[in-house]
Amino acid sequence: MTKNYLKLKNRIMLVSLGFLFTWVLFAVxxxxxxxxxxxxxxxxxxxxxxxxxxxxxxxxxxxxxxxNLFYYDIDIFPKKINDFQNILFDISQCTGTDxxxxxxxxxxxxxxxxxxxxxxxxxxxxQSKYPTSLSIKRDYKRFYPDExxxxxIIGFTDIDDNGISGLEYELNSxxxxxxxKSFYKKNGLGKRILDPSLPTLEPDSGLDIKISxxxxxxxxxxxxxxxxxxxxxxxxxxxIIINPQNGKILAMLSVPDFDPNNPSKYDLTYHRNRIxxxxxxxxxxxxxxxxxxALKDNKESLEEYNVEGPYNFHNIKLIEDSxxxxxxxxxxxxxxxxxxxxxxxxxxxxxxxxxxxxxxxxFGSKSGIENVNxxxxxxxxxxxxxxxxxxxxxxxxxISVTPIQLAMAYSSIANGGYLLKPILVDEILKNDEIxxxxxxxxxxxxxxxxxxxxxxxxxSFTVQEGxxxxxxxxxxxxxxxxxxxxxxxxxxxxxxxxISSFIGFLPADNPQLLALIIIEGADSKKNYxxxxxxxxxxxxxxxxxxxxxxxxxxxxxxxxxxxxxELNKPIxxxxxxxxxxxxxVTMPNLIGKNIMEAFDILRKSEIKGQxxxxxxxxxxxxxxxxxxxxxxxxxxxxxxE
Numbered sequence: 001m002t003k004n005y006l007k008l009k010n011r012i013m014l015v016s017l018g019f020l021f022t023w024v025l026f027a028v029x030x031x032x033x034x035x036x037x038x039x040x041x042x043x044x045x046x047x048x049x050x051x052x053x054x055x056x057x058x059x060x061x062x063x064x065x066x067x068n069l070f071y072y073d074i075d076i077f078p079k080k081i082n083d084f085q086n087i088l089f090d091i092s093q094c095t096g097t098d099x100x101x102x103x104x105x106x107x108x109x110x111x112x113x114x115x116x117x118x119x120x121x122x123x124x125x126x127q128s129k130y131p132t133s134l135s136i137k138r139d140y141k142r143f144y145p146d147e148x149x150x151x152x153i154i155g156f157t158d159i160d161d162n163g164i165s166g167l168e169y170e171l172n173s174x175x176x177x178x179x180x181k182s183f184y185k186k187n188g189l190g191k192r193i194l195d196p197s198l199p200t201l202e203p204d205s206g207l208d209i210k211i212s213x214x215x216x217x218x219x220x221x222x223x224x225x226x227x228x229x230x231x232x233x234x235x236x237x238x239x240i241i242i243n244p245q246n247g248k249i250l251a252m253l254s255v256p257d258f259d260p261n262n263p264s265k266y267d268l269t270y271h272r273n274r275i276x277x278x279x280x281x282x283x284x285x286x287x288x289x290x291x292x293x294a295l296k297d298n299k300e301s302l303e304e305y306n307v308e309g310p311y312n313f314h315n316i317k318l319i320e321d322s323x324x325x326x327x328x329x330x331x332x333x334x335x336x337x338x339x340x341x342x343x344x345x346x347x348x349x350x351x352x353x354x355x356x357x358x359x360x361x362x363f364g365s366k367s368g369i370e371n372v373n374x375x376x377x378x379x380x381x382x383x384x385x386x387x388x389x390x391x392x393x394x395x396x397x398x399i400s401v402t403p404i405q406l407a408m409a410y411s412s413i414a415n416g417g418y419l420l421k422p423i424l425v426d427e428i429l430k431n432d433e434i435x436x437x438x439x440x441x442x443x444x445x446x447x448x449x450x451x452x453x454x455x456x457x458x459x460s461f462t463v464q465e466g467x468x469x470x471x472x473x474x475x476x477x478x479x480x481x482x483x484x485x486x487x488x489x490x491x492x493x494x495x496x497x498x499i500s501s502f503i504g505f506l507p508a509d510n511p512q513l514l515a516l517i518i519i520e521g522a523d524s525k526k527n528y529x530x531x532x533x534x535x536x537x538x539x540x541x542x543x544x545x546x547x548x549x550x551x552x553x554x555x556x557x558x559x560x561x562x563x564x565x566e567l568n569k570p571i572x573x574x575x576x577x578x579x580x581x582x583x584x585v586t587m588p589n590l591i592g593k594n595i596m597e598a599f600d601i602l603r604k605s606e607i608k609g610q611x612x613x614x615x616x617x618x619x620x621x622x623x624x625x626x627x628x629x630x631x632x633x634x635x636x637x638x639x640x641e
Contacts, residue, residue, distance in 0.1 A: 053140055054161055055175030055206030057154050059215040060250070060426060065150050068140040069595045074116040074123060078108045080133040087130055091115060094123035117159060120596055142168075145599065145609055148257045149218055152273045153211070153424075156260035165263070165271060167209065167425075170370050174428065175206035207435070210427040217241055217251040220545045221515075225255050228519060228538045232528035234500075235521030238274050239538070240403060241546070244411035244505055244514045246440045247420035249369075254278075275407075276367075276374045279400035280518070283485030284337045284467075284531065285501055286358075286396030286406075288413070290346045291334050291458065293357035295451045297349055301331040301458060307340040313391050319343055322530075334458045335466030337482060339395055346394035351382045354394065360446040361409040361419070363401050368421040368441075377401045396485055397493075407516045410503050413455045414479075414511035417447030460508045470536040471504050473544055479511070480504020480539065482531035487520070496524050500534035506543065513546065515539050587634065589624035590617045595638055606630045 057065040074091060081087060084106060092099040095116060102115050118141045127136050142157045144150065155166020163172035180203045225237040238254035254274040258266035272278075295301070307328050310318040321338050333341030346354055358364070364379030378400035385393070392398040404422060412419045421441035428436035447455070459479035462468045467482045483501035486493040500522055505514035517535040522528040588605050590598045598617050602609045607622070608631055621635035622628055 050181075050201065050203050051179045052177030052203035052205040054142065054157075054177055055208045057150075057167065057175075058208060058210045059213050059218075060210065061214065061216075062210070063215050065144070065146060065154055065211075065215075067143040067145060067595065069120075069143045070122070071118040071120060071139050071141040072116065072122060072124070073114065073135075073137045073139055074119060075112050075114050075135040075137075077112050077133050077135070078106065078110055087133060090126055090129070091123060091134075094126060095119055095121045120594060143595065143599075144260045146215070147259045147261060149215070149222060149253075150213070151258050151260040151263075152253055152271065153213065154260065155271075156263050165260075166273065167211070167370065170372060171209055171425070175209060177206045178204040208429040208432075209425060210429065212248040212250060212423050212426040212438070213252065214250050214550075216549055217546055218253060221251045221542055222253055222255060222257075224538050224542045224545075225253075225517075225519075228534065229255065232519065232522040232534045233526070234519045234523070234528070234534065237517070237519045237538075238278075238403060239515060239517045239542070240275050240407050241513060241515045241542070242407055242411055242422070244414035244420075244511050246423065247408070247411065248423045248426065248438075250513075252424075273371060273373075275403045276369055276371045277402070279375050279377055279402055280499055281397050281399065281485045281488065282401050282406055283396040283483035283499065283501065285410075285481050285483035285503055286399070286401070287334060287337065287342050287394065288410070288455065288459075288481060289358045289361060289363075290342050290349070290354060290394045291330060292361075292413075292447065292451065292455060293349050293353045294330060294345050295454055296357065296447075297353060299330060299345070301454055302329045304329045305333065305341045305344050307333070307338045307344075309340055311340040311343070313343065314387055316388060317391055319391060331458045331461055332466075334481070335462040337462075337467045342394050343391045346390060351385055351390060355379075355382045358393075358399070360444075361412065362405055362443070363399070363409065367402075367404045367408050368443075369404055370424050374404070375402050377405055396483065403516055403518060406503060407514065410481075410505065410516070411514055412446055413452055413459070414505045414514055415452075416449055417445050417452040419443045419446050456508050456511075459504070463504065467532050468502065468504065468536055470532055471502055471539045473506065473540055473547075476506045476547075477508040478504055478506045478543075479508040480536075482536055484529065484531045497521055498524055498529035500529055500531045502531050502535035502539045504536075504539055504543075513543060515543060517542070583630050584627050585630050587620075587622040587624055587626045587628055590620050590634075590636060591624075593617050595636075598636060598638075602634065608633045609636050 053068045056068070059065055074095070076087065084103075088099050088102045092102060097116070105113055105115060107113065112135075118139065124136050124138070126134060140161065142161060144154065144156070151166075153166055155163060155168040157168050158164050163169040163175075168175075180201055221239045221241060225239055228234070229237050236255060239251070240249065241251040242249055252273070252275050256270050258270040263271065304327050307321060307325050309320045309324060311320070313319050319340050321336070321340055323336060325336060325338065328336065328338055328341050330341075330345065332338070333345070358379065364377050366374045366376050380389075380398070389398055408420060408422055419442070421443055423438045423441070426438045427434050456479050459481055460477055462482075463471050463478045463480050468480045471478055471480050481503055483499075483503075485499045486495070487497040487499055488494075489497060498521070500519045501517065503514070503516040505511040517538045519534040519538070522534040528534055585606050587607065588601050590601060593601065594616055599609055607628065617636055617638050619637035622632065
C-alpha cells in the first residue's frame with residue numbers, strides 16, 4: 001500500500017459512508033412514495049361516494065313529520081385481521097351486541113363482513129384503533145315521531161332509505177339526496193393523507209315537502225274515529241277534512257292504522273290510504289246526484305211527489321222509506337232521504353241525465369291526488385244498465401266510488417259549482433326556500449251559482465230538520481247528508497253489515513270546512529248502523545274541536561259571529577288532542593340522549609315529543625321533573641355537535 005492511500009484511508013471511508021447514507025435516505029423516500037403512500041390509480045387519488053340527507057315532510061304548520069337520525073354501518077375486513085377476538089370484543093363493548101353473534105358471522109375467506117346495519121351506537125372512535133381492518137360509516141335512518149298519525153299518508157322507507165309506501169314512494173325522486181364522488185388520498189397503511197389541493201365537496205340534501213295536512217286536525221279526527229268505533233262496536237272508520245274553496249286536504253286517515261317505524265308488526269291492509277284506494281257503494285249520500293240533475297232539468301225545489309209506500313217499482317222491487325211520508329217536495333225528499341221520492345225523480349229524468357250528472361261530479365275517474373294507487377271507482381255505461389239500475393244507482397248502489405271522489409263532489413257544491421283537484425302537496429322547499437307552491441286547480445265547472453245555492457239550502461235543511469240533525473253545531477249553519485248502505489259480501493248484500501256515512505260543510509253561506517266520516521260494521525242489532533247514528537255525531541265532535549283551536553271567524557263575515565266567539569275560546573293544544581282531563585305525569589330529563597332514546601323515554605312517560613335537528617338532545621321545552629298532563633307535547637331540539 002502506498003503512503004498516500006494509508007494517509008487518505010479514513011477520509012475515503014468517511015466519504016463512502018456519506019454516499020451510502022444518502023442512498024439509503026433516497027431509497028426510504030422512494031419506498032414511502034411508491035409503497036407506503038401509493039394509490040389505486042395512476043393519479044394517486046381515490047374516490048368515495050358521499051350522500052346528503054333525505055328531504056323531510058312537514059305539516060301545514062311547519063311541524064316535522066319525519067326525521068333523519070344518525071346511524072352507523074360497521075364492516076370488518078377478515079383478511080386484514082390477525083386477532084379477531086380483540087376487535088370483536090371492542091365492537092361488542094361499544095354496541096352492546098353479544099360477541100357470539102359477531103363470531104357467528106366470521107368467514108375468513110370473505111373480503112368484508114357487515115356486522116351492523118343502522119346501529120344507533122357511535123363507535124367511530126374504534127376506527128383509529130383498527131384503521132385497516134374496520135370501516136365505520138355514518139348514515140341516516142328514517143324516523144316518524146308521530147307514529148301512527150301519518151303512516152298511511154307519508155308511508156315509510158326500506159333499510160336503504162328508499163321510499164316503498166305513501167308519499168315516501170310517490171315523491172322518492174324529489175326527496176332523495178344527491179350522491180357525489182369525493183376525492184381523497186390514502187397511504188399503504190390504510191390512513192388518509194391530508195391534501196389541501198383536493199376539492200372539498202358536500203352533497204345536497206333532498207327537497208323538503210310541506211303537505212296541506214294540519215297535525216292537530218289529524219289527531220282530532222283519529223281520536224274521534226277511534227272513540228266512535230268503540231262506542232258503536234264497529235270494525236273500522238275513515239275520515240277526511242277539506243277546505244272546499246281551494247281543495248286543500250286538512251286531515252285524512254283511516255283506523256285501524258299502523259306505525260311506520262315498525263310496519264311489519266301490522267296487517268298490510270292497515271297500511272293503505274283507504275280514502276283514495278277503497279271503493280264503496282255510497283248509499284244515500286249519492287242521492288245528491290239525482291237532485292242536482294233535477295235542478296239542471298229546471299225542476300223546482302218545491303215540486304211535490306207522492307212518496308207513500310211501499311212503492312212497487314215495475315213489479316220487481318218494493319221500495320220503502322225508513323220513515324213514512326205522504327207528500328214531499330224535492331227539498332224534503334233530500335232532507336228526509338226518501339228512497340221513493342228519489343227514484344221517482346230519477347225515473348222522470350232518465351238514465352242519461354243521471355249518468356251525465358254523476359260523471360260531471362267526478363265519479364268514475366281519478367281525482368288527481370298524489371297517489372299512484374288511487375282507484376277510479378266503478379261506473380257502468382248506460383247501455384249496461386238494467387231496469388233495476390234505475391232504482392239502485394239513484395240510491396247509491398250498483399256504483400263504486402272512493403271517499404276522495406265523494407268529498408270532492410260535495411266540495412263542488414260548497415264552493416259554487418267548481419270541481420277541484422285535491423291538494424295534498426302544498427309546498428316544495430330547497431334549503432328552506434319555496435320552489436313550488438300549490439295553486440287552486442279547477443277541473444271544470446259543473447253547477448251554476450244558483451244550482452249550487454239551492455243544493456246548499458237543501459243540505460242545510462237536511463241537518464236542521466232532516467236525517468242529519470246529529471251533525472248540528474250551535475251557532476253554525478251546517479249543510480250535509482247522511483248515508484247508510486248495505487255491504488256487498490261474496491256478491492250478496494248483507495242484512496247485518498253496513499257502511500254508515502255523513503258528509504257536511506260549514507258555514508253554509510260561505511263554506512270553509514268540509515268533512516266526510518265513514519264508519520264500517522257498526523252493530524246493526526243495536527241500531528248503531530245508521531249514518532245519522534254512527535257517522536253524523538263524529539262530524540259534529542270533530543268540527544267543533546277543529547273550530548275551537550282554529551277559529552275561522554277571521555276568514556268570513558258570519559251572521560252568527562258573536563255565538564261563534566263563545567265556541568272559539570283559546571285552549572291548550574294538548575287539551576284539543578285529548579278532550580278529557582288527563583292524569584299527571586313527571587317530565588324526564590332528555591338532555592344528552594340520542595333521539596331514539598329520547599322518544600322511548602317519552603313514550604314510557606306518556607308525553608308526546610316534537611323534534612327538530614339530529615344527534616343528541618340539547619333542549620327540552622318542559623323542564624325535567626315538572627308535573628304535566630299525560631300526552632302533553634314537549635318540544636325537543638337536537639344537535640350533532
